[in-house]
Amino acid sequence: MPDVIAYGGDWNPEQWPEETWEQDVALMREAGVNRVSVGIFSWSLLEPAEGVFDFGWFDRVMDLLATNGIKANLATPTAAPPPWFGDAYPEALPVDADGRRLTHGSRQGFCPSSPIYREKALRIAEQLATRYRDHEALALWHVHNEYGCHNARCFCDTSAAAFRAWLRSHYASLDALNDAWGTAFWSQRYSDWAQILPPRATPTFPNPGQQLDFRRFSSDALIELYTAERDLLRKIAPGVPATTNLMAGAHWDMDCWAFAAEMDVVSTDHYLIGARAEPHIDLAFAADYARSLNGGRPWLLMEHSTSAVNWQPRNRAKAPGELRRNSLTHLARGADGIMYFQWRASRAGAEKWHSAMLPHAGTNTKIWREVTALGAELARLADVAGSTVSADVAILIDHSSVWAQDHPAQPSVDMDPVEEAKRWHAALWRAGVTCDLAHPEGDLTGYRLVLVPALYLVSDAGAANLARFVERGGVALVGPYSGIVDEYDRVRLGGYPGAWRDLLGVSVEEFFPLDGPIALASGASGTAWSEVAHAAGAKVLDTYATGEPAWTRNEWGDGFAHYLTTRLDDDGLAEVIAAVVAEAGVEPVAAAPAGVEVVRRSHADGRSYLFAVNHTGEDAVVIPPGGDPVTVAAGDVHVIYA
Template identity: 85%
Template sequence: MSDVIAYGGDWNPEQWPEETWEQDVALMREAGVNRVSVGIFSWSLLEPAEGVFDFDWFDRVMDLLAANGILANLSTPTASPPPWFGDAYPEALPVDADGRRLHHGSRQGFCPSSPIYREKALRIAEQVATRYRDHPALAMWHVHNEYGCHNARCYCDTSAAAFRSWLRAHYSCLEALNEAWGTAFWSQRYGDWAQILPPRATPSFTNPGQQLDFRRFSSDALVELYVAERDLLKKLTPDVPATTNLMAGAHWDMDCWAFAAELDVVSTDHYLVGARPEPHIDLAFAADYARSLAGGRPWLLMEHSTSAVNWQPRNLAKRPGELRRNSLQHLARGADGIMFFQWRASRAGAEKWHSAMVPHAGTSTKIFREVVALGAELAGLADVVGSTVRADVAILLDHSSVWAQDHPAQPTADLDPVEEAKRWHAALWRAGLTCDLAHPEGDLSGYRLLLVPALYLVSDSGAANVEEFARRGGVVLVGPYSGIVDEHDRVRLGGYPGAWRDLLGVTVEEFFPLEGTIALDSGATGGVWSELARTTGAKVLDTYATGEPAWTRNEFGDGAAHYLTTRLEDDALAEVVAAVCAEAGVEPVAEAAPGVEVVRRSHADGRSYLFAINHTGQDAVVRPPGGAPVTVPAGDVRIIH
């Protein structure tokens, strides 16, 4: 991205009188801001009436940035069509599953499959790109904003027609679709493509295959919108990188793997969820996911908050020092840019209670003092730019599996695949281990250990990829209710877990979801889930009181595969994770006390930076390998070069 850490946030000067703009830029320079995102929600001002454009005010914004040495992530303002759009083209507004057409008055008020929306979006994008293609402030294209945040799926007739076209492209014939969806059940067999609809509200459960493919189609429609804008921008500015801000780890309606493949630079937004007891661990998950989407390359934190957000039931303010810890935690896990929403807190509008770099109370505040201090610190860390984080362990994650398991007709509603992935990640975090997230069909050759917490759906190629990983010497740990169905959400017959019976040396006859807990012979406790299993070659490492296997290990090729038939409680899961890490030779980068996070970023030439982040209320000692012990004060961060 650059040779300095990008630092700044969304600047929305259109919300303020022009006389405040010079003051804003002066404060940005005081804070060390070198990058801002502009124009994100400016469509109604840049095109106040259809076909009527006004760029004079925005010229002054861009010129002001350039004159002060501040670069722009210049947005195409297509995330929020103006009022005239909905008024003129009501058929382009989104429709929900109950058939209600949603109206203008918030943001993302459009159907992703609407040709009218695409036409108008590309027109304003072309206007912006043509005008500012050679502007000295332009550093990156910020395409749209948070695709699918509020309109991930539309059920209108236009979407229905687009869905049918998508299905025709993915299935060789209608009979192949009928087979994939199992439409012989409940008399759902289709005799004509025109009979197929999105999974609108029905008297009972929708068809699982239909629901899954509609989620895939809807994600692809959003990717197509991004690609259309990006390709237009590339024609006009071939040397300017383009991105869009994903919401990795928080928003599951889009296939982030597919989106990331189209980005020049992976960028993401992250906000702490106050209801989580240890939100900094959730932050680590999101940051690891963003880095993994980037293929291990540095990525950009496009948005996070200086303090409270505005959209949770209880919007908790950050304590002194938390803004810095959060920012440096993202930096430690591979970000080369630390940016916020937004620069100046809004006086009006739906996000007026969202914190900002300049709060309502002004500059004589905790927040602004911390913003200035962080800017100075990041300026001194420019050598970190371009370095990467290496992980020996990966957690497998696939959006199609999450979507399939989201169908309501499951053995239990208590086994959440996203929460399981985060829980297993947290076990690694507490063990001091950094991990990647990986797609089942991706390149797994660089890892020693694979964790498969809850991969309900896996394709044949994904299943074979995991087997090959073990065959070549890797260690695998598979959690319950994994490998159960194929890519169409059809059960793999012959005993569970169908995809990996040979790999695991186990056959499961029946699932036994739990209302309470279940004891294991080792003294460990499981909950939510159990299985009636028998080994077909695996060694039993732990059992239920009834004698059935709860934890097994099977040698496979040059490696080994472990299997859990219950959802172990946190302490027991930590012991199993520790055991498989030891078997795989996975170790922390440094010795540290519980609650102290240690991550290493390294350059190819051997220069490295050990980030030690103390999330506790007590001073702690970190012992780097071969180095002197370092004391990290309570709530503080130390970076060891």
């Protein structure tokens, strides 16, 4: 990452007459832009016909950036194959679960397992890297764009063959696969690898193990495309880091933990969902996830919006000051780059109503004034770059568990694992506690408290990892319907939650999904879910009216493991989380009223920056530890140096 805060956005000069380019770059300098992403959707212009390349116009783009001191995230344009590709190789176009072959006309029009797509993608990447590997403007390879956003899973015959090869590499034999998938049910036992298909449309529920493994295979296929391009770029231009923009926290079709492990620096995109009551808390979740994917190191916000997007049912424009609050919240939570889609709003195309740094109305606008003011502010905050965020709390989350719980034959449609994780994160946010996200098998050393909101599937290694954490003195809180199945989506027998029955000191005999609230003895309410549980060593802290445990606490080694047998309402959840936060000795980074977000970034030498983001309509007083009170105006952001 740079020693300044990267600031800018996607620049698509090919959409505009060349006489516009000089104006663009002059306005970039006025706005404080020091980084742009270029070439993302340029394949059809860089290779207008198969094997015919035209880099002359792109040379002028790169040279113009270099002359003006602006660095480039240089993209391989492989997210959008040109029309000639689909016309020449229709077998490489994606096929959906119903057997429909999709056509060219948007983006990501390719099957991830297609060998001809990989061949053509590597060829354009090689041409690009060979030409610009020593260019002064080059700062970072931006590989592809938003892998799997629209073609995360392809069901064609090529994908079927690749899926079978993946399965053969993961299972020693057909017997092992049949055991893992439970194919004795519904007469599904396979006697030949050739019989196995992707989970295409069937008369009723697909096999859960087949569906889960196909999700894993499809994620791996996308990662393989990334690493193939990355390795080629490394060979041609060693020393130039590579990334791709994930959609952490919003897009769950790829295993972000596995993807991030292959990236030189993690970058991600984030867009506010206008329908959410408090979208800034969802933003904090995504930022914390991106930081965690990068091992706590600074990360790059590759895309967000200056105002409205174009793809939601109602595309809300941002209020005055919201652009700054959003951007500085990402910075507070570890981003060393603040970038947007895009620099200049498009005049035509599917995203012409997506906001940009330079809007259709030009520079005499709210957006432009806020963009230029933020650029100046980020230049003043350059010293923040390279600092990190530390957290005493982690939330466990795993894509395989989300995928397994996504199978339609579940006890209740109301148990959404992603939304539950976000709800627990929001409770910490409101308590002023910064947290990381962690993989169940990841290193939990250094945390005081681990939350497990909704981990339906957990491997033996993940189950043992949490038990060791508690045994060594940690505090854990496990939510309902967690630890239920193994990594193959097979039920752990002997009583739920099978993976952590001993750790929690609780045995559950039956689930009772709810269609309305259920009262607890404490006055809290359970929603959506309840369980008939029996304490088997645990202390009961709250019960249902019938006396069965709703909240338990079990001593395990030097630590404590709590369990909830219901999905508590927001107030009840806040009380329980406050209790375990206190038990773990975790404290907020500063005293702040409701609606004021506080996060600290620090350098190894002790320099630190306390970000106080006031999301309310009233002035608020923030009291840093050992410091004087600071008034943060309504809607303002204040950075307190220490």
